[in-house]
Amino acid sequence: MKKTIAIILAKSAYSTGRILGKSGTALPGLLAEKVDGNLMSKLVKGNFPDGIVVVTGTNGKTTTSKMISDMLNGSGVVHIRNTAGSNMRRGIISTLIQNSNLRGRNKARMAVLEVDEAYVPSVCSAIKPKYVVVTNLFRDQLDRYGELDSIAKSFEKTFAGTKSKLVLNADDPLVASIGIKALNKPIFFGISDYQGDKIINDHTADSVFEQESGEKLQYLQRYFGHIGIYTSKNKKYTRPEPNINLIKMRSLTKVGSDFDVKISTQLKKINISLPGIYNIYNSLAALATTEALGLGVDEAIRSLSKTSSAFGRGESIEYSGRRVKLLLIKNPTGFNQIIQTYLKPKPQSNTLILSINDNIADGRDVSWLWDSALEDLSSYTGKIVVSGSRSYDMALRLKYAGFNMDNIKIANTLKQALDLATAADPSESGIVYALNTYTAMLEMRQTISRFSAVKLKGISK
Amino acid sequence: MRAIKILHLYPDRMNIYGDFGNIITLQKRMEWRGIKSTYHPVSIGDDLKGEYDIIFMGGGQDRGQQLVAKDLLLKSDIIHDHARRGTPILAICGAYQLFGKYFVTSEGEKLPGIGLFDLVTRASDQRMIGNLVVQNDVFGEMVGFENHSGETELLDGSLALGKVLKGFGNTSQSIGEGIIQGNSIGTYMHGSFLPKNPKVADFLIEKAVHKIEPNFVLKNLDDSLENKTLQSIINLTN
Numbered sequence: 249m250k251k252t253i254a255i256i257l258a259k260s261a262y263s264t265g266r267i268l269g270k271s272g273t274a275l276p277g278l279l280a281e282k283v284d285g286n287l288m289s290k291l292v293k294g295n296f297p298d299g300i301v302v303v304t305g306t307n308g309k310t311t312t313s314k315m316i317s318d319m320l321n322g323s324g325v326v327h328i329r330n331t332a333g334s335n336m337r338r339g340i341i342s343t344l345i346q347n348s349n350l351r352g353r354n355k356a357r358m359a360v361l362e363v364d365e366a367y368v369p370s371v372c373s374a375i376k377p378k379y380v381v382v383t384n385l386f387r388d389q390l391d392r393y394g395e396l397d398s399i400a401k402s403f404e405k406t407f408a409g410t411k412s413k414l415v416l417n418a419d420d421p422l423v424a425s426i427g428i429k430a431l432n433k434p435i436f437f438g439i440s441d442y443q444g445d446k447i448i449n450d451h452t453a454d455s456v457f458e459q460e461s462g463e464k465l466q467y468l469q470r471y472f473g474h475i476g477i478y479t480s481k482n483k484k485y486t487r488p489e490p491n492i493n494l495i496k497m498r499s500l501t502k503v504g505s506d507f508d509v510k511i512s513t514q515l516k517k518i519n520i521s522l523p524g525i526y527n528i529y530n531s532l533a534a535l536a537t538t539e540a541l542g543l544g545v546d547e548a549i550r551s552l553s554k555t556s557s558a559f560g561r562g563e564s565i566e567y568s569g570r571r572v573k574l575l576l577i578k579n580p581t582g583f584n585q586i587i588q589t590y591l592k593p594k595p596q597s598n599t600l601i602l603s604i605n606d607n608i609a610d611g612r613d614v615s616w617l618w619d620s621a622l623e624d625l626s627s628y629t630g631k632i633v634v635s636g637s638r639s640y641d642m643a644l645r646l647k648y649a650g651f652n653m654d655n656i657k658i659a660n661t662l663k664q665a666l667d668l669a670t671a672a673d674p675s676e677s678g679i680v681y682a683l684n685t686y687t688a689m690l691e692m693r694q695t696i697s698r699f700s701a702v703k704l705k706g707i708s709k
Numbered sequence: 710m711r712a713i714k715i716l717h718l719y720p721d722r723m724n725i726y727g728d729f730g731n732i733i734t735l736q737k738r739m740e741w742r743g744i745k746s747t748y749h750p751v752s753i754g755d756d757l758k759g760e761y762d763i764i765f766m767g768g769g770q771d772r773g774q775q776l777v778a779k780d781l782l783l784k785s786d787i788i789h790d791h792a793r794r795g796t797p798i799l800a801i802c803g804a805y806q807l808f809g810k811y812f813v814t815s816e817g818e819k820l821p822g823i824g825l826f827d828l829v830t831r832a833s834d835q836r837m838i839g840n841l842v843v844q845n846d847v848f849g850e851m852v853g854f855e856n857h858s859g860e861t862e863l864l865d866g867s868l869a870l871g872k873v874l875k876g877f878g879n880t881s882q883s884i885g886e887g888i889i890q891g892n893s894i895g896t897y898m899h900g901s902f903l904p905k906n907p908k909v910a911d912f913l914i915e916k917a918v919h920k921i922e923p924n925f926v927l928k929n930l931d932d933s934l935e936n937k938t939l940q941s942i943i944n945l946t947n
Contacts, residue, residue: 644934
């Protein structure tokens with residue numbers, strides 16, 4: 249009975265919110281959970297006969313979920329999926345309610361839920377996912393999460409004795425070690441053929457020490473941050489052999505990549521139309537998940553090749569006749585990857601917008617800007633517009649990274665930033681790369697849709 | 710003048726809050742004045758060699774800190790000697806705590822610090838997180854971002870770095886933030902701290918330079934962007 253009241257309440261809050269034009273998804277969940285504290289587990293009970301997939305990790309949750317979802321669609325598996333904006337407890341409840349009838353039933357065979365790292369213990373204990381995918385663990389928004397070690401520790405505890413099948417990144421020592429006490433053997437994905445980024449000031453090597461002893465890990469190959477091929481006297485911190493193993497990198501560009509992957513004993517050629525090494529990791533995570541699910545691998549690879557950018561992760565939008573590419577930045581590792589993938593290869597003809605907010609969803613602490621390898625871009629000669637509540641912090645970071653400050657403009661609003669970036673200048677015909685923190689990205693999209701005649705549509709290239 | 714030697718203690722382990730920005734700031738503000746500097750990262754098991762001109766250490770994860778604390782005790786005498794000779798020292802967050810007399814963990818265990826600062830720190834179950842605005846007579850208003858659960862008590866006679874205008878500071882109840890003792894500064898301010906507080910950066914640089922050339926005059930730099938950044942953060946907290 250409590251459950252039904254909670255669902256009715258949430259559903260009416262959801263439709264009222266829609267009438268008022270609000271896109272917030274947490275409120276219905278908040279109301280519903282107030283009425284029935286056990287609502288989350290009740291909402292999944294008897295539903296999703298083929299299981300729930302939880303996708304978590306610092307970077308790549310949204311894209312990996314989208315890839316898995318595309319693969320499920322390709323195989324005709326009816327499922328539901330939440331969005332990045334609703335990956336905390338209440339958002340997940342809201343998603344479950346929106347997709348169910350008043351008795352809490354729905355027709356989906358599966359659910360693919362991305363879950364914020366901090367909520368993994370409570371969400372997993374409520375919904376008992378059949379599969380849990382962990383992409384990577386980097387420092388991110390320490391003010392909200394506490395420290396990286398405590399996240400890893402909470403994961404290890406959550407998955408001790410779990411029946412969930414874990415899908416883990418073999419190349420991230422923090423992630424690979426969390427399944428050590430799980431009941432089922434995890435499925436590992438990893439890259440065995442990559443030369444590594446050439447980041448000049450990489451301050452993102454978070455986890456190169458063993459948790460218990462503090463011993464330094466030995467790296468045979470370091471790709472970026474603490475990702476790579478590592479070994480240790482302690483088996484727990486020796487890289488496991490990946491079950492889904494990239495053994496040949498054919499090409500890696502800012503529009504897509506080609507590579508060969510060994511899946512169990514089969515060798516498969518894979519092509520994706522998303523850029524950068526991080527999207528290769530997302531692809532491997534998604535493939536490993538479909539392997540765990542027992543979906544047809546060729547069908548999965550076909551779907552993967554068609555996956556386009558997720559919300560704000562490389563969508564192109566037009567504004568004032570210029571192509572604006574929206575990219576999310578939220579921590580130094582992600583920022584470095586975007587620099588390496590998009591900006592460093594051919595930096596001169598482009599324009600950059602950097603909008604940094606410090607709302608709770610962005611992380612209140614902007615210290616991470618100083619750990620990002622902006623020095624790698626300091627020879628950039630194009631125009632840069634900074635904006636957001638921390639625009640001055642961003643500008644100052646650029647000054648100390650050695651940028652020519654004559655090229656840098658500070659905008660008071662995102663609208664002004666877009667106008668300054670796209671202002672007529674015959675020498676600038678390239679893409680406008682808009683790098684935004686989470687709330688700045690939401691604001692940026694809203695601004696573009698309000699002031700641009702072009703309908704918002706995510707296109708991948 | 711010979712190059713200024715910057716000693717960075719445990720950069721591989723005490724580095725989680727963007728504290729590299731402090732090193733970048735020291736290097737750049739010297740470079741812009743034509744002062745040469747060299748960078749010397751030193752970690753667990755490494756020896757300290759010779760004379761350093763500026764010493765910096767940042768904050769780390771709690772686990773990393775215990776191993777560092779042990780190793781730091783081995784380096785304590787040399788750090789004390791440097792401080793006695795007027796070497797400027799900046800210790801932030803975890804380093805600030807370890808430079809005190811001791812740290813009491815939540816289990817009641819007393820971890821010895823190197824006792825450079827006359828202070829003690831006790832673990833608490835409250836995490837103090839947010840923007841800090843701190844007033845100092847010489848440096849004016851300073852800004853930073855704090856994120857700590859340790860409560861630091863300054864012992865009799867020691868001087869706080871400044872008065873808390875916004876945020877928590879040394880404890881959840883305190884009116885003071887950080888410590889200043891001779892040419893050594895301890896603080897909870899990340900952010901990074903020095904880029905936004907160029908007067909403090911120049912204080913450290915000046916003390917370092919004066920060890921070598923007592924009459925050296927630091928050239929003024931254009932700090933308009935630094936000051937606007939500082940002001941923008943003060944405005945955010947209002």
